Amino acid sequence: MRSAVRRVLMAVVIGVTLFGAGPGLKAGTCGSDSPLQRGTTPGGTDRMAWWREARFGLFIHWGLYAIPAGEWQGQTSHGEWIMNTAQIPVAQYEKFRSRFNPARFDAREWVRMAKDAGVGYIVITTKHHDGFCLFDSALTDYTVMATPFKRDIMKELVTACREAGIRIGWYHSIMDWHHPDYLPRREWETRSTQGASFDRYVQYLKGQVRELLTKYGPIDIMWFDGQWEGTWTHERGLDMYRFVRGLQPDIIVNNRVDKGGGDFQLTRDASFAGDYGTPEQEVPPTGLPGVGHPSAGAALGTPPDWETCMTMNDHWGYNSHDENWKSGEQLIRTLVDVASKGGNLLLNVGPTAEGLIPQPSIDRLAGIGRWLKTNGEAIYGTSASPFPALSWGRATAKRMPDEATRLYLHVFEWPTNGRLVVDGLLSEATSAFLLADPARRPLATARDGDILAVTVPAAAPDPVDTVVVVDLKGRPDVAIAPAISAVAPIFVDTLDVTIASSQQGVELRYTTGGTNPHADSPLVSGPIRLTASAEVAARAFRAGKAVSPIARASFAKVIPQHAVVVDHIEPGLRYEYFEGTFDKTTDLAKPIKRGVVHTFDLAPRARASRFGFRYSGFLKVPKRGVYQFALASDDGSRLLVDGQVLVDNDGLHSLREKTGLVALAPGLHSIQVDFFERDGGFDLKVHWSGPDLPRQPITDRDLAIAAGNVRFR
Ligand code: FHN
Numbered sequence: 001m002r003s004a005v006r007r008v009l010m011a012v013v014i015g016v017t018l019f020g021a022g023p024g025l026k027a028g029t030c031g032s033d034s035p036l037q038r039g040t041t042p043g044g045t046d047r048m049a050w051w052r053e054a055r056f057g058l059f060i061h062w063g064l065y066a067i068p069a070g071e072w073q074g075q076t077s078h079g080e081w082i083m084n085t086a087q088i089p090v091a092q093y094e095k096f097r098s099r100f101n102p103a104r105f106d107a108r109e110w111v112r113m114a115k116d117a118g119v120g121y122i123v124i125t126t127k128h129h130d131g132f133c134l135f136d137s138a139l140t141d142y143t144v145m146a147t148p149f150k151r152d153i154m155k156e157l158v159t160a161c162r163e164a165g166i167r168i169g170w171y172h173s174i175m176d177w178h179h180p181d182y183l184p185r186r187e188w189e190t191r192s193t194q195g196a197s198f199d200r201y202v203q204y205l206k207g208q209v210r211e212l213l214t215k216y217g218p219i220d221i222m223w224f225d226g227q228w229e230g231t232w233t234h235e236r237g238l239d240m241y242r243f244v245r246g247l248q249p250d251i252i253v254n255n256r257v258d259k260g261g262g263d264f265q266l267t268r269d270a271s272f273a274g275d276y277g278t279p280e281q282e283v284p285p286t287g288l289p290g291v292g293h294p295s296a297g298a299a300l301g302t303p304p305d306w307e308t309c310m311t312m313n314d315h316w317g318y319n320s321h322d323e324n325w326k327s328g329e330q331l332i333r334t335l336v337d338v339a340s341k342g343g344n345l346l347l348n349v350g351p352t353a354e355g356l357i358p359q360p361s362i363d364r365l366a367g368i369g370r371w372l373k374t375n376g377e378a379i380y381g382t383s384a385s386p387f388p389a390l391s392w393g394r395a396t397a398k399r400m401p402d403e404a405t406r407l408y409l410h411v412f413e414w415p416t417n418g419r420l421v422v423d424g425l426l427s428e429a430t431s432a433f434l435l436a437d438p439a440r441r442p443l444a445t446a447r448d449g450d451i452l453a454v455t456v457p458a459a460a461p462d463p464v465d466t467v468v469v470v471d472l473k474g475r476p477d478v479a480i481a482p483a484i485s486a487v488a489p490i491f492v493d494t495l496d497v498t499i500a501s502s503q504q505g506v507e508l509r510y511t512t513g514g515t516n517p518h519a520d521s522p523l524v525s526g527p528i529r530l531t532a533s534a535e536v537a538a539r540a541f542r543a544g545k546a547v548s549p550i551a552r553a554s555f556a557k558v559i560p561q562h563a564v565v566v567d568h569i570e571p572g573l574r575y576e577y578f579e580g581t582f583d584k585t586t587d588l589a590k591p592i593k594r595g596v597v598h599t600f601d602l603a604p605r606a607r608a609s610r611f612g613f614r615y616s617g618f619l620k621v622p623k624r625g626v627y628q629f630a631l632a633s634d635d636g637s638r639l640l641v642d643g644q645v646l647v648d649n650d651g652l653h654s655l656r657e658k659t660g661l662v663a664l665a666p667g668l669h670s671i672q673v674d675f676f677e678r679d680g681g682f683d684l685k686v687h688w689s690g691p692d693l694p695r696q697p698i699t700d701r702d703l704a705i706a707a708g709n710v711r712f713r
Helices: 049-054 090-099 107-116 153-164 198-214 234-247 294-300 328-340 359-378
Strands: 056-060 121-127 167-173 221-225 307-310 344-349 393-399 405-411 419-423 429-434 445-448 451-455 466-472 483-485 495-500 507-511 528-530 534-542 551-557 564-566 569-571 573-579 593-597 611-621 625-634 637-641 644-649 656-664 667-677 683-690 693-697 703-706 710-712
Touching: 049 344, 056 359, 107 121, 107 153, 107 359, 121 153, 121 198, 121 221, 153 167, 167 198, 198 221, 198 234, 307 328, 328 344, 328 359, 328 393, 344 359, 359 405, 359 466, 405 419, 429 445, 429 451, 451 466, 483 551, 495 507, 495 534, 495 551, 528 534, 564 667, 573 703, 625 637, 625 644, 625 667, 625 693, 637 656, 644 656, 667 683
Parallel strands: 056 121, 056 344, 121 167, 167 221, 307 344
Antiparallel strands: 393 405, 405 466, 419 451, 429 466, 445 451, 483 495, 495 528, 507 534, 534 551, 564 710, 569 703, 573 593, 573 611, 611 667, 611 703, 625 656, 625 683, 637 644, 637 667, 683 693
């Protein structure tokens, strides 16, 4: 396909919302069929307030899998997935039930340990993917009540939590490898799916959620998981969120109730249910839309709430061979890193079959508790750092009375010259001291241009993280490059570019030819309309003096790709179906079946794993303009428009979305999507958005196949 100028960009567009994010969740009271609420109770108070105050939770993965403790037939790398990873048939795995007798389980001891560690809430597995329930359920005998232990562990734990003033959350897996109605079966399984009804399974799932939210008093969190398989849908997620909130309106629900998890398992947009995002085993970097320092938040609205969950070694469930423990120092710094970006840390322990928390976990929790005993003020109830980054550590912050701000400077790398340099801090410091100093003896501060220097002791009082407190007059005034944003970095006619900054009381000045803005450059007084390609630069000024770094962004005017002429079209999308063990879509070679579907539909597959599709046809582009294509898949996928790869989401991975931008003329453009699934969950979603086209799935009304000759203009 020729075109004079063709710009196809693989853009992960940071910091902008392209063409709108679809219908958001509407505020309103919560009931089974009423609109959803996000973050507030029916009375309008902020349900998340206690959760943000807590900042630190304890995750507990416990169940029958603690009995094999990671080992099966000589393999010692299993964890809570052992039933699946060791391919243990249901009938054989069920036998662990008669061996589950954690005689040394003591709920009060667990809660005391959590409280001493400085934990504000506990989230425990009521049922993991293996389907075994640690609570007394009337809906199945696959519970702890049918074991020699015969005690309702959830009841004992929730009682101990309430006595100790610790909040409690239920982890509950949507995916269930035991229930006969759950689909899909594991690939290696031989159980028939004859008569299985996923709808009936969802009734069972909701019935147990009802038990968990009506038999144990007020519960603070529902932590869903196992949402990624194709049988669980966005519609079911919305319904479950409403159902849970209808049972306990003040409860908070994580985003794995629905399918909206995007990069870092943060919720892609407000059309998905869930009160907070759930990054796993990683901490999102700053700079993601709404995540991290206020400049992102300020420009994009309130940063979303999120919580990183993390293991202390390499397994969630107990593995007796896993000695790869993170150090106490690493865990403390991870907690600080998460808090400095505005998130919570949910740190995991995997108790043994006897009901004991492993000693290395106990030791690490105790060490975190000792650090928090001295420095908890710098974590609990804090907000994200006002700095994009600090070379020597992290920062957290708190609003103080009379609009003052308390900064907590977490120093990991102690200065050797006794001078802690805070670069870019323009605010006036009113005082400084070491948080660990009971006498709060003042530390001297000095300003040197954009730098605030604090005189500190020669040696770090705490080599893991010494907290230096700096009190500021007013809100933090930090030299942060302005945010330059637009709906896309390419355009066909005109483009409105927005320049914003979280700094108060500044003039934003800009250039469009790439030169450095100066005090006499044009003033930003609203969106800047581009009619030609431009290198935009922006900087903040106060009384003629530059008070921020320079921000830069490029925007390209492009010529839309021509449409093709097809003599005769029919509705639909051609597909080729493949079976095999693939690592990437380019492995799709010999199709075993062909046909026509209405849209990107996996239904023609003959099995639930090791299969692939190639879809091809024509897309009816309604208007001239820039279009964004969003391709979400588990496992790999690629999307081509007019024969060019526009989105490459290939390889083995869990559900994730990538996007691409392209300028198109109105009319028919060839579209191809390649997809493969290896094992486990699978899903494929193709969305697009463009001029007067908010984000939506590509459906049969947008697609066609050629029934006649295709001619390129
Ligand atoms: O498959 C589970 C896994 O076993 C564990 O429970 C983690 C914890 O967040 N969640 C799923 C993996 O994403």
